[in-house]
Amino acid sequence: MPELPEVETTRRGILPHILNRQVIQVIIRQPSLRWPVTPELIDELPGQTISAIKRRGKYLLLDTKLATLLIHLGMSGSLRLTNSETPPGKHDHVDIVFEGGGILRYCDPRRFGCMLWIKTPIENHLLLHSLGPEPLSEDFDAEYLHRISRNRKQAVKPFIMNSGNVVGVGNIYANEALFQAGINPKRAAGNLSLARYGVLADCIKQVLQNAVDVGGTSLRDFTNSSGEPGYFKQLLQVYGRGCLDCLKCGRLLKEIRLGQRSTVYCTHCQK
DNA sequence: ACGAAGCCCTGCAAGC
DNA sequence: TGCTTGCAGGGCTTCG
Numbered sequence: 175m176p177e178l179p180e181v182e183t184t185r186r187g188i189l190p191h192i193l194n195r196q197v198i199q200v201i202i203r204q205p206s207l208r209w210p211v212t213p214e215l216i217d218e219l220p221g222q223t224i225s226a227i228k229r230r231g232k233y234l235l236l237d238t239k240l241a242t243l244l245i246h247l248g249m250s251g252s253l254r255l256t257n258s259e260t261p262p263g264k265h266d267h268v269d270i271v272f273e274g275g276g277i278l279r280y281c282d283p284r285r286f287g288c289m290l291w292i293k294t295p296i297e298n299h300l301l302l303h304s305l306g307p308e309p310l311s312e313d314f315d316a317e318y319l320h321r322i323s324r325n326r327k328q329a330v331k332p333f334i335m336n337s338g339n340v341v342g343v344g345n346i347y348a349n350e351a352l353f354q355a356g357i358n359p360k361r362a363a364g365n366l367s368l369a370r371y372g373v374l375a376d377c378i379k380q381v382l383q384n385a386v387d388v389g390g391t392s393l394r395d396f397t398n399s400s401g402e403p404g405y406f407k408q409l410l411q412v413y414g415r416g417c418l419d420c421l422k423c424g425r426l427l428k429e430i431r432l433g434q435r436s437t438v439y440c441t442h443c444q445k
Numbered sequence: 446a447c448g449a450a451g452c453c454c455t456g457c458a459a460g461c
Numbered sequence: 462t463g464c465t466t467g468c469a470g471g472g473c474t475t476c477g
Binding site for chain 1: 447
Binding site: 435 | 469
């Protein structure tokens with residue numbers, strides 16, 4: 175389940191291998207992802223050179239002179255660097271072949287991801303233009319969260335998971351950040367004080383930065399990596415630990431569903 | 446305008 | 462052992 179840290183790890187991993195390299199071929203084995211991968215990609219990406227690799231939220235943006243390739247990994251997607259000697263697996267849907275033989279291979283068993291070839295200015299694109307700030311940027315702070323949450327009755331957990339409010343806070347990290355911050359996930363977003371949003375903003379930054387740092391350690395061998403980012407399960411304090419003991423107070427953690435998502439918290443430590 | 450639910454898809458685990 | 466069922470999840474889309 176790639177969240178922002180995994181996407182950033184992927185970006186840094188592929189960057190040195192494909193930046194300023196020319197694409198010579200695109201192979202689509204399975205076009206039906208979240209949205210269809212269009213044949214235009216086969217016709218127009220070859221011949222182009224990757225001039226930048228950016229990230230916005232969980233979207234990866236591969237710039238070329240002609241257009242931008244927008245990639246989302248959904249919840250089961252991954253990008254790996256490989257070569258033509260490695261046969262594609264069952265869920266390896268797209269290959270981007272580079273001059274000199276390297277292949278950027280897109281794998282996505284559940285096909286929740288997407289790969290779109292976008293020729294209009296990318297910042298205007300419908301998928302990007304209404305996104306909230308990057309959580310690790312200075313724009314994301316207590317004042318911002320406090321301001322946009324006034325009069326909002328929605329629970330704070332789905333509130334911070336809404337990409338229009340802040341990008342890249344998925345279910346795992348939302349659970350973790352709220353635990354760190356001592357905030358009950360069910361609390362109405364509009365009722366939290368500026369001070370508590372300060373704590374929450376810091377915890378979100380800390381949890382995400384921590385995960386980026388851990389992801390960074392598995393970067394070195396990106397070309398040969400199994401595609402499974404170390405995932406740092408041992409660092410998770412609440413996610414996946416429903417009915418186990420709270421690591422702060424020892425009482426049993428409670429598991430509920432909030433906005434269709436599994437939510438784990440401590441009724442004693444999170445108010 | 447807001448918030449909740451629906452939907453896309455496959456792998457895995459549990460139950461029979 | 463082999464089926465069926467339920468669940469997980471990001472995030473766009475639809476509905477109330």
